Amino acid sequence: MNILLAILVLGSLAAVFGALLGFASVRFKVDADPIVEQLDAILPQTQCGQCGYPGCKPYAQAVADGEAINKCAPGGEDTIKKIADLMGVEVLPIDESHVQGDAPKSNRPKVAFVIEEDCIGCTKCIQACPVDAIIGAAKQMHTIIIDECTGCDLCVAPCPVDCIEMRELPDTIHNWQWDLTSIPVKQLD
Amino acid sequence: MVESVIERITRGHFWDFHGGIHPPEQKVITASKPIKQLALPKQLIIPLQQHIGREGDLLVKIGDQVLKGQALTLSTNPMTVPIHAPTSGIISAIKMSVIAHPSGLSQLCIFLDVDGEDTWRDRVVCTDLETLSNNDIIEKIADAGIAGMGGAGFPTHIKANSKSDINILIINGAECEPYITADDLIMMEQSNAIVDGIKILDKLLSPAFILIAIEDNKPKAIKALQQATQDIEKMKVCVVPTKYPAGGEKQLIQILTGQEVTSGQLPIDAGIIMQNVATCFAINEAVRHDTPLIRRVVTVTGQALSKPQNVWALLGTPVNFLLEQCGVQAVENEKQPVIMGGPMMGFSVASELVPIVKTSNCILVPSRKEMPSAFEKESNEVECIRCGQCSDVCPSQLLPQELQWSAKAKDYPQLEKLNLSDCIDCGACAYVCPSQIPLVHYYRVAKAEIRQLQQLDLKAEKAKIRFEARKLRLEKEKIARQAKQKKAAAARKAAMNKATPEATGAKSAVAAALARVKARKAASQAGGVDSKNNATGSISSVDEPIDAPVDEQLSPVAAAIARAKAKKKLKQEAALLTPQSDVLAKETLAGEPEKKPAKAEKQINADDKKAKIAAAIAKAKAKNLNAASKPSASVAPPRASAAEKTESVQTSVEKPTNADDKKAKIAAAIAKAKSKALAKKAAQVSAETAELEKTSAVGDKVPAQVVQDNIVDSKNERTPAPTADKKAQIAAVIAKAKAKKKNKESSKIDSNVSHNDQDSV
Numbered sequence: 001m002n003i004l005l006a007i008l009v010l011g012s013l014a015a016v017f018g019a020l021l022g023f024a025s026v027r028f029k030v031d032a033d034p035i036v037e038q039l040d041a042i043l044p045q046t047q048c049g050q051c052g053y054p055g056c057k058p059y060a061q062a063v064a065d066g067e068a069i070n071k072c073a074p075g076g077e078d079t080i081k082k083i084a085d086l087m088g089v090e091v092l093p094i095d096e097s098h099v100q101g102d103a104p105k106s107n108r109p110k111v112a113f114v115i116e117e118d119c120i121g122c123t124k125c126i127q128a129c130p131v132d133a134i135i136g137a138a139k140q141m142h143t144i145i146i147d148e149c150t151g152c153d154l155c156v157a158p159c160p161v162d163c164i165e166m167r168e169l170p171d172t173i174h175n176w177q178w179d180l181t182s183i184p185v186k187q188l189d
Numbered sequence: 190m191v192e193s194v195i196e197r198i199t200r201g202h203f204w205d206f207h208g209g210i211h212p213p214e215q216k217v218i219t220a221s222k223p224i225k226q227l228a229l230p231k232q233l234i235i236p237l238q239q240h241i242g243r244e245g246d247l248l249v250k251i252g253d254q255v256l257k258g259q260a261l262t263l264s265t266n267p268m269t270v271p272i273h274a275p276t277s278g279i280i281s282a283i284k285m286s287v288i289a290h291p292s293g294l295s296q297l298c299i300f301l302d303v304d305g306e307d308t309w310r311d312r313v314v315c316t317d318l319e320t321l322s323n324n325d326i327i328e329k330i331a332d333a334g335i336a337g338m339g340g341a342g343f344p345t346h347i348k349a350n351s352k353s354d355i356n357i358l359i360i361n362g363a364e365c366e367p368y369i370t371a372d373d374l375i376m377m378e379q380s381n382a383i384v385d386g387i388k389i390l391d392k393l394l395s396p397a398f399i400l401i402a403i404e405d406n407k408p409k410a411i412k413a414l415q416q417a418t419q420d421i422e423k424m425k426v427c428v429v430p431t432k433y434p435a436g437g438e439k440q441l442i443q444i445l446t447g448q449e450v451t452s453g454q455l456p457i458d459a460g461i462i463m464q465n466v467a468t469c470f471a472i473n474e475a476v477r478h479d480t481p482l483i484r485r486v487v488t489v490t491g492q493a494l495s496k497p498q499n500v501w502a503l504l505g506t507p508v509n510f511l512l513e514q515c516g517v518q519a520v521e522n523e524k525q526p527v528i529m530g531g532p533m534m535g536f537s538v539a540s541e542l543v544p545i546v547k548t549s550n551c552i553l554v555p556s557r558k559e560m561p562s563a564f565e566k567e568s569n570e571v572e573c574i575r576c577g578q579c580s581d582v583c584p585s586q587l588l589p590q591e592l593q594w595s596a597k598a599k600d601y602p603q604l605e606k607l608n609l610s611d612c613i614d615c616g617a618c619a620y621v622c623p624s625q626i627p628l629v630h631y632y633r634v635a636k637a638e639i640r641q642l643q644q645l646d647l648k649a650e651k652a653k654i655r656f657e658a659r660k661l662r663l664e665k666e667k668i669a670r671q672a673k674q675k676k677a678a679a680a681r682k683a684a685m686n687k688a689t690p691e692a693t694g695a696k697s698a699v700a701a702a703l704a705r706v707k708a709r710k711a712a713s714q715a716g717g718v719d720s721k722n723n724a725t726g727s728i729s730s731v732d733e734p735i736d737a738p739v740d741e742q743l744s745p746v747a748a749a750i751a752r753a754k755a756k757k758k759l760k761q762e763a764a765l766l767t768p769q770s771d772v773l774a775k776e777t778l779a780g781e782p783e784k785k786p787a788k789a790e791k792q793i794n795a796d797d798k799k800a801k802i803a804a805a806i807a808k809a810k811a812k813n814l815n816a817a818s819k820p821s822a823s824v825a826p827p828r829a830s831a832a833e834k835t836e837s838v839q840t841s842v843e844k845p846t847n848a849d850d851k852k853a854k855i856a857a858a859i860a861k862a863k864s865k866a867l868a869k870k871a872a873q874v875s876a877e878t879a880e881l882e883k884t885s886a887v888g889d890k891v892p893a894q895v896v897q898d899n900i901v902d903s904k905n906e907r908t909p910a911p912t913a914d915k916k917a918q919i920a921a922v923i924a925k926a927k928a929k930k931k932n933k934e935s936s937k938i939d940s941n942v943s944h945n946d947q948d949s950v
Contacts, residue, residue: 043649045648045649045650046652056653130659131652132655148651150649150652173290
């Protein structure tokens with residue numbers, strides 16, 4: 001009799017809590033940020049395609065599906081580290097085959113620059129730019145909107161007259177960073 | 190709540206903020222000396238941006254003569270304040286130059302060669318403040334280029350234009366940093382002007398109370414301001430205990446009101462606004478005396494100077510000029526460190542050409558004995574011993590040692606968790622650190638990098654948006670293009686199938702072309718058959734379906750064939766005739782052709798007259814048409830010959846193309862087609878007859894001449910000609926008449942075609 005009672009009590013308790021938990025799991029379901037979105041947020045959004053995917057989102061999707069995490073050249077090691085943290089995998093050195101030019105050698109951000117006197121107005125670079133950072137029209141000189149340029153390099157190759165080059169952004173007091181280890185700046189006038 | 194605050198303040202009770210230090214004040218060096226008016230420097234270097242925000246647009250160019258107080262830049266955005274010429278002179282250059290920034294980087298500066306005249310621009314002195322509306326005052330403050338002079342350089346007109354309710358306006362005269370006495374001196378000497386400036390702020394913000402906070406180490410300033418404000422109920426001079434950094438905005442608010450401005454909050458959210466005393470002085474100057482912010486009090490101090498004191502420095506004065514004026518003593522073998530700002534928060538300037546800007550309150554030139562660390566290249570930093578003194582003195586109640594480790598490890602998320610952004614860079618932690626760790630430097634580096642990362646994140650976000658937008662746009666364009674192509678294809682299909690007028694037109698044009706080709710084929714076949722029978726047959730075969738300019742190329746061939754056949758026929762006939770007459774074949778051959786056309790004439794005798802009449806009518810019609818289509822046709826005498834017609838056709842071809850009237854063009858085209866075909870046929874016929882004549886004129890010379898005449902001058906054709914000629918003429922006329930008839934039909938089709946063509950165009 002006692003055993004029966006105990007089973008009954010425990011069984012009813014289990015049923016009540018089970019129902020409660022079941023309800024809570026449906027009612028208070030938290031929509032986790034999908035892994036692809038989180039990866040996309042980590043990627044630098046240069047949309048350069050150096051990873052072999054047409055943009056950052058496709059690469060994020062690919063990484064979520066098991067693609068190697070070390071293909072993002074513009075992101076560099078920081079990005080690889082963040083992806084590794086997120087995906088729970090080991091940090092890998094950057095895949096050199098996905099690095100175009102000498103991009104990662106210097107940490108300084110670069111932007112495209114149109115040598116305007118050489119521009120023939122072919123619009124090829126405009127078509128190549130993934131972020132619409134080049135203005136110009138057919139047979140009109142083109143120029144780069146520096147603030148919008150992601151430095152992805154994609155406009156350099158299509159230029160038939162080689163009038164686009166990547167230039168480092170100059171140091172201004174807005175992007176200047178303290179460097180405690182460097183030799184103090186001395187201006188000679 | 191405000192009442193209790195005021196009660197406490199009147200009782201002289203203040204709150205306290207956490208931490209703080211009591212470094213040696215060193216204010217006596219300059220506090221006892223009046224503010225010195227300096228001679229004009231030779232050149233001023235005026236940076237375009239001297240405040241937080243953006244630089245304005247240049248209003249001057251190199252070579253411009255400017256007057257004192259003249260605006261040099263234009264403010265185009267609320268966060269921009271203009272700059273003004275501190276004295277009269279000539280703009281000698283506008284170029285990059287080292288500015289007052291720890292980086293030692295260059296920024297665009299205006300170089301003003303001082304002419305020494307110090308000529309003011311026209312100023313409008315405002316005697317009665319009541320005549321100005323609040324907006325006028327705000328505008329005056331903005332136009333005067335006033336930015337917070339305590340150190341941050343926030344545009345004052347934005348702070349003064351606050352719309353929310355202000356409980357307390359705090360005037361910051363604490364000046365807590367060692368060495369600096371600039372505010373102290375300006376309070377002593379310009380207390381009334383400062384109070385006037387405060388009154389302007391009172392008018393703009395209408396706060397419940399105005400508290401003027403002064404540290405208790407400035408008794409003269411306190412006395413001066415108490416005197417100036419003794420009649421004003423609203424203003425209270427609050428003597429706060431001396432402690433560094435009591436002059437910090439959040440710290441001073443906590444001292445005076447007990448309220449803590451929490452992380453991420455602005456004082457204005459608590460109904461409090463703070464202004465520096467020097468800013469109040471500048472507001473008074475700007476609003477009442479129409480004097481823009483062109484000078485400020487700078488404490489030039491340090492034991493390396495023989496004459497340290499406060500000076501009225503024009504903005505843009507190079508530091509080395511100030512040092513010269515205050516008697517700098519050169520240090521042997523070493524660069525004298527020059528610190529801009531105070532010893533706690535200042536930075537070493539990269540060059541002595543760095544100009545004084547709106548936020549520069551102190552130039553500190555320490556001796557080696559006074560501040561050995563400034564002379565040392567290497568940091569004496571040793572490991573943190575976890576003594577915890579830094580967190581004891583931190584006015585923001587942060588954990589400096591934790592921050593330091595995270596900063597060294599570049600663990601930015603952790604730094605944000607530790608509220609690095611609330612650090613006010615006061616340097617109290619570094620001051621007390623027994624390990625001589627330059628903590629604030631680490632924080633500054635980390636802050637700059639976090640800011641950089643935030644900017645990168647923003648940029649990435651923007652790039653993503655732009656990329657998505659571009660993708661969307663390309664997709665849309667593709668869909669639109671496909672839809673367009675589909676539509677065009679459908680339209681084409683419909684046009685081919687449906688019986689719309691255009692479609693039928695296009696169809697009929699095609700059909701007409703097909704018919705023409707077919708007819709031509711048939712004609713050449715028929716011509717071959719017909720010409721076997723007789724010469725006229727060949728002519729009629731030429732007449733048959735051949736029409737329109739399209740046939741021009743082929744018809745000569747057909748004509749030639751016909752001609753050849755006709756010749757053959759003639760020869761045969763002649764051969765037949767000769768045996769009959771029993772005359773020498775060769776002799777009679779000359780006469781034969783004469784008979785032959787006659788024969789031909791006989792064959793077609795029945796309709797000869799009719800044809801003639803018809804031909805005449807047709808010719809007249811064609812002529813009329815020609816004349817109508819080309820005004821210049823009248824120039825050419827109305828000749829009926831085939832040769833003439835071709836001529837007139839040619840002219841009509843030229844003229845109507847020039848004519849702008851469409852109708853005339855169409856008419857001309859019709860006429861052209863008609864007359865061309867006509868002329869050609871006639872020419873063919875006449876050529877044929879000529880051929881006939883030629884063959885017949887072996888012995889006779891007259892017909893040959895006629896042939897020539899016939900081509901060269903058609904009048905001869907009309908004039909009575911030899912018998913052979915007449916017959917040929919008749920044949921030609923018949924042919925012409927037939928051709929004309931045919932032409933009319935074909936030209937109708939042609940004109941239809943041309944109409945359709947025009948429609949489709």
